[in-house]
Amino acid sequence: MSQDRNHGVHHRPVRPFRNRVAGAGASVRRRAVAQLAAGTPVLPVLVVALVVSADLVGGAGMIWLPLLVAGPALAATTNGPRGVLCVGLLAAALGVTLGIRDGVPGRELIAVLSALVAVTLASGLASGLRERRERVLAAVRSVAETAQHALLRPVPSTVGPFQAAVRYSAAAAEARIGGDLYALISTPHGVRLIVGDVRGKGLPAVGTAALVLGVFREAAHDEPDLLAVVDRIERSLARNLGHDDFVTAVVAGYPPGGRLEVVNCGHTPPLLVRASGDVTPVEPDLPSPPLGLRALAGQTPGLQELPFAEGDQLLLYTDGVTEARDHGRAFYPLAEGLERHVTHEPARTLDALHDELLAHVGGSLHDDAALLLIRKPVPYEAHAVPAPAPVSGVRCCS
Template structure:
């Protein structure tokens, strides 16, 4: 039974328990004031009308129980009836305010999701001799929308890739993602060096970010037989070699995320990783490796790499996503993006 179903049943369970306890205890004890628990619990998950109906039910049940307890017409019972009416009215007001707040939050989330869909346009399924697969899992409805971002573009210098994660949540994170994607899409075509692309993105963020906001990211450029990676504080991609080898492409030097260039740290330098025919590389955001199961264990991505060996890259990535969802066993607390590149003979 879901938590929502339990909350909806809770008012009736509370009223039933009061009836049973009052009947078992017998006259003279008087548990009738506890009938106010019904409308109180109803306001947590129900609407105004449902709360009113539960309050009316509690009021109706109060009468025969008062007769059974010998309290009908006495001041004590009159106070109980007044308490039920008062608590029901207050619960109806609370339910109305809660529903209004939930609608406002839902509208804000819809706006953020619409903006995110516009920003994260579909990536090409083929780019040169690459086959591309994408998976994006949104956070739970209760969580704020994240700032995960990705892009694949074919430029005069070759195929260039970006994957990143904006610090923070909500519309502000989506706005920052827009600046990063806009700067990357423009610089990826204009700049001949991958490091120059990073500098353009950094310059754009410096004009728009405030405080200590930042974006972790990896920029990549595909070459013959290898791939250049420029890591800005992002989780290292997972490389799956054709011969069965699996390893994380850790950067040769640590680098700060984008947006923190003002701290004076030297910018990262691209490092090259072998990437031949039949090899794969999986880019992902931290929502993947930080996903926990019910025992608090992180998702073992490297151990699940065999799931990506399927014939079709998209189907293989979908299988990995399904395994990730089984590992979590419930709603995702954070967005999780995965971008898989598989190299095929030209």
């Protein structure tokens, strides 16, 4: 590696000033042409040109002239009010020229032009309203993306001793967020993670998910015992949720030098992938009620401890994955898909699973779906690529 690259410096040959000015001018011209092409109503103008061509070939003005209104009407779907007005003026000018050429009576020509003006004005108004709705939708999407980053924070590729990856798809693509939740954080008590599903949809579900994640992030740092983390979430939900609201979740942890801990609160069982490739569901030893329903059920969750060796992986997910149906109403076989696509890179594994899931349902999910995968890497993988041999005659300075 060169010294320049080590210091972040990249030397480039210096071009003469005149060439740089010419290049800058060409770049400006290219941008101007691109902007003009982007704002030009190409298809509406093409429609007007076809009508004019048909009139020139057919020579019967009143048969073709009324079709000129198709130009500004089509421009309303692709361009702003200015583009609609330009197409309308072009169509009116060509209509007058063709009407005079074909000898169209003045009264009939005025009727055609009046209709053209009316359609142009209505199309311009419709185009303005469409642009306004698009701006509002863009603002809503921007707020949704900001809320998603605040609620469902990105998961780094490495957390503590684990490789990690996450994939999340909201059923409402415009909303970007839904009732599924996940988090993976490194704490003084080890790595801790949660995947859950809030009962219900819409903003109330998003609010509940935010509440659960906020309590989890705080308790995960404060509480040395994983069951105490779950208790903190339960108490908070009991104070803030209604009688019919609840959250299914799996909370897991890996204490320093310990075994994998799993607490399942009415959620779908995680999938444990051994280094050999075998996939087994982690069924709870003692079924526990969802979070928020402990007082009604009178049961407390139990803690499972599992060996988690080097090369093992753990997949947490929501029922939006396993309950996804194809056109024949068959559920997506997640365990079999994981066996087919599991690799040493969690991101690649989840990419393949997510693509197969979308293909299974035909491209559109009907429920929120979240996938969170962690893997304990094998030490020798970091040294799988041998270091390059030193170049003879070159010494390194301390």
